[in-house]
Amino acid sequence: MGDFRGGQQSRSRVYNVEAADPRSELIDRAHLSERDVVQISAVMEALGRYREAEQRLSEASLKYMKLNGTDMRALHFLIVCGNDGTIATPGALAAHLHISSASTTKLLDRLERGGHVTREPHPSDRRALAISITEETRQAAMETVGRQHSKRFYAAARLTSQERDVVVRFLDDMTSEITLVDEPWAKG
Template sequence: MTVTERPSVPGYWYPASVAPTSDASVLPTGLPAESPEATVRPQTDAVSETAAAAETAVLTPVLDERERAVAVLHAVRRFRGSDTAMRTRTATELSVNATDLAALRHLVNAERLGEQVSPTELSAHLAISSAATTKLLNRLALLGHIRREPHPTDRRAQLIVATAEAHAAIRQVLGHSHARMLDVVTAFSADEQQTIIRFLDGLGAAVGENGDAPS
């Protein structure tokens, strides 16, 4: 019985230029070209044609679904590239490095949520040492981006807050970009926005901690 190998569909990390394809010119070892066993004969009877058509009808939606999914992941990759470029521009405008910017973003977000941030908590969030956190805070304080405040209930502890100048600088640098992003989001209906949220949250969980661990 002759088994026809189905062509592979290039995946997210699998360039189409190197995707394996079936090569009809390659024959099984030991079978001459004129051998009946080496020749794939066309199916001409009605039953075979019907079966082939049914198989094609089943396979085509599967392949199209895979290709659509890959196109979505490529769009996510393009967005990540644009987001990285925006972060780089922001860090340059604020005269900070990537880790400093991540610290500022965390402080601003914590303030929005009404949360307090200590040096220890910031160190854990950034996954850096206490010594590195101290140097980072000294840099940001020198630039006028953060200030240290006494903890309201623990005299031995400090809290870190972003200054009004830091908030103003971030709004100036990111304001136009955020406005354009909001315009894109508001162009979708409420139901579509919920679908996007579910998709992004699911994608985040898939690539998050232990996302690559075998299930």
């Protein structure tokens, strides 16, 4: 029995299929060569490293901006709306975040109190509000989180067109595989 002390080796072991499922209880790999299993484990390890880096970035940005994850997703949505000239409404924000109108109101109250957003009458619908991110918060988000996230573009730009097609197909396939449909333990 080995010693699981931590560090890079232990992190990669967590994503290694042989270590995680040695008896093939979850993954039938009888039709795969040893080389295939090693390569697939390397892909899973790379995904794990990427996920950990994303998590560290997310945690650092939340701490810097003094906001929670939903707040940050709301601000990102408002930045995109502002960039493309779309008027953001509470209803559109609720739909984007998959939260109730009551939760949206609480969210907007909190963001407005913090000086992150403004609410004004909608220019063409007197029953709605138009929500905008403040320039100070927009700049802070762009200079911190936005600048870090934009680096992903360069990683994709270094790929060939064919490689990007493979990556997109792979990520879409991974997304469809892990979508929580009809999983009783995931309902809540």
